[in-house]
Amino acid sequence: MGVIKDRQTSLGTVYERYDSNNELIQKFGMIGFIKLSTVRRKTYFIITDLKGNLIEDANIYLNEKIGDDKYKKRETAFSALKVFYSFLELVHIDNPQNLTSGDIRDLRLFLEGGKKEGSVWSVDLRVRRDNQTYNNYLNVYRNFLEKMYGITDSFLFETIKIGTTIGNGFFAHAHKGTQERYKANKKVFKQQSVPKYIKPYQYERIMDVIERSYGIREKVIIDLMYNYGLRIGEVLGLTFEDIVPSYKEGYYNLIIRDRMSDKPTQRAKGVITPTSKDEYNDAWYREQGNHLGYQTVLIEEEMAELIQEYIDESRDDILLSKSPIKRENLKNNAVADRVSTTPLVNNENQYIFLNHQHYTPITQAGWGYVLRGIFxxxxxxxxxxxxxxxxxxxxxxxxxxxxxxxxxxxxxxxxxxxxxxxxxxxxxxxxxxxxxxxxxxxxxxxxxxxxxxxxxx
Incomplete structure (x- = not known):
């Protein structure tokens, strides 16, 4: 069985289809761009295939049929139709009017994204669309098929009746009614507020994404927060000397403290922030406890080894020899104040987690950008x-x-x-x-x- 994978570009998604021997047999996808006409004061959405050929019906729909609609609606349709025509190219359908019920079922599988097994081919896509986005894209396809081809009788348009409870009273104050919804659509539960915590199944999804698309840095940072309860500022403020063996074999202590060299986003809570380097020698700074010099978090040896693996990987001499700028930034901008007598390589203390591009300590804003992509x-x-x-x-x-x-x-x-x-x-x-x-x-x-x-x- 073959598999389809995706690769993101600045203009759109490129898909690659591999056979059962992992040989590339097809590269396909739709790219697009948005252009503002200063003469007509109108925004145009343009979709082409990978060879630069215009997708005529899609562009007519975007710029004529719904050309006067709100920008957000057109932008959603632009994104949805790139996926739609990518699928058509995958299954070798030249005209959307030729879609069968089986094709539409395969389209829904393709649209969901993620990793799924199919009957003919499987998908291993980085993008996973939530139920609301999935439904929005199907709504675009219905509107597109109806306005461009007059199609209203395919599987996409089939509806079912569902029971609903109207009112929020008790016993007689609430009554049941019926509504119709499209069979192909997914259920979307109203969310009163954004969830405040990551559930185990979401953590598994995140780890799956990291394994496929990211690296050790992302795994370590998330594990320190999820499995050990560290705040992000505490994680980003960790340095080489903050990982010390515990008296209990098989465990290490992470030392949580503030330094003068810390940026505000590297600060910890519940510890005193020194106002001068002289205070590193004060008794209160060397005492453990809330609102004293430091706190400790016990971690397993396996976690400590994973942190060390990231340190070794990110400070690899061969890697740094290829980029003098990274080496210079590491030397000048990633060094933290030394506050303990823990033996260190070259006697130099550094912040552990680095920005991949510049090799300066990663900021909360930089980490937030990475995390939003993972989410x-x-x-x-x-x-x-x-x-x-x-x-x-x-x-x-x-x-x-x-x-x-x-x-x-x-x-x-x-x-x-x-x-x-x-x-x-x-x-x-x-x-x-x-x-x-x-x-x-x-x-x-x-x-x-x-x-x-x-x-x-």
């Missing part, structure tokens, strides 16, 4: 409006919720989160309906076990 590829919702939910902090919330769901009490959670007060831990308790059902079930089971024990005494 998009994994099909995870991003708060595009107010950005009220910090993307990185969702991992720390997940760290807390995992422990709550395992039965951890508030005082234990306070210690795990390194908070000064148990009250401040309440912000991390954000169960959705699914969580509430699970927690209720577990509580009932615990109550039943206690009741049965007391009954049998």
């Amino acid at each position: 998009k590829e994994a099909g995870i919702h991003v708060d595009k409006g107010s950005k009220s939910t910090n993307l990185s902090h969702r991992f720390r919330h997940a760290f807390a919720m995992k422990r709550v769901k395992s039965g951890m009490q508030i005082l234990e959670l306070q210690k795990e989160l390194r908070h000064a007060s148990p009250k401040s831990c309440e912000a991390y308790y954000n169960p959705d309906d699914e969580d509430k059902v699970e927690l209720l079930r577990k509580n009932n089971e615990r109550y039943k076990e206690t009741y049965d024990k007391d009954k049998n005494k």
Whole structure:
């Protein structure tokens, strides 16, 4: 069975089809550009194939049929039709009017993206579209087929009736009704607010994306937040000397502290920030605890080894010899203040996580850009409006919720989160309906076990 993969370019997505022997047998896709006419004061959306041939019907639809519609609607149609005509090229269909029900089922599989097994070919696509985007693209195809060819009787247009509850009263105050929806569309649940934490299945998606499209740096940073509860500022402020063996064999301590050399986005919470380098020798700076000099986070040896693997990979001499600028930036801009006596190579302390391009310490803005790309590829919702939910902090919330769901009490959670007060831990308790059902079930089971024990005494 063959497989189809995608590759992103500045103009659009290029697809590559491989046979069962992993031989490239087809390269296809649609590219496009948006052009503003200063004469007619109109924006044109243009789609071509990889050879530069115009896709005439698509361009007529974009610039004439819906040419006076709002920009956002035309932009969505522009994106949707590039995918649509890429699919037509894949299945060797010259005219959209020739689409069969089977073709439309394959189109839906192609449109979903991600990694899926098909009957003839499989897809291993980086892009995964959420249900709302998927439905929006199908709506574009319906409108396109109807306006360009008068087609309204294909599988795409079939509808079903669904039951709905109207009103939110109790008993007689609420009644049921019916609505129609397209069979081909997916269910979209109204989301009252952006989720505050990453669920286990989303974490698995993220790790899958990282394995295919990113590297050790992204895996380490996310694991430190998701599995160990670090804030993003604490992660970006880590240096070579902050990884020290624990007295317990098989474990290491991460030292969380502030330095004078830290940028504001590399600061930690719950530790005192020195105002001069002289304070590195003060007793309070060398004491562990909330609002003292430092905190510690225990990590497994395997995690410490993964961090060291990233350090070795990013500081490879052969790699640096090819870029004097990176070596210079590493020497001049990535050096952190030395505050301990931990032995280091060349006796030089550096911030661990680097910007790939410049080899300066990665900033929160730079990391945020990377993370949004990962979320998009994994099909995870991003708060595009107010950005009220910090993307990185969702991992720390997940760290807390995992422990709550395992039965951890508030005082234990306070210690795990390194908070000064148990009250401040309440912000991390954000169960959705699914969580509430699970927690209720577990509580009932615990109550039943206690009741049965007391009954049998």
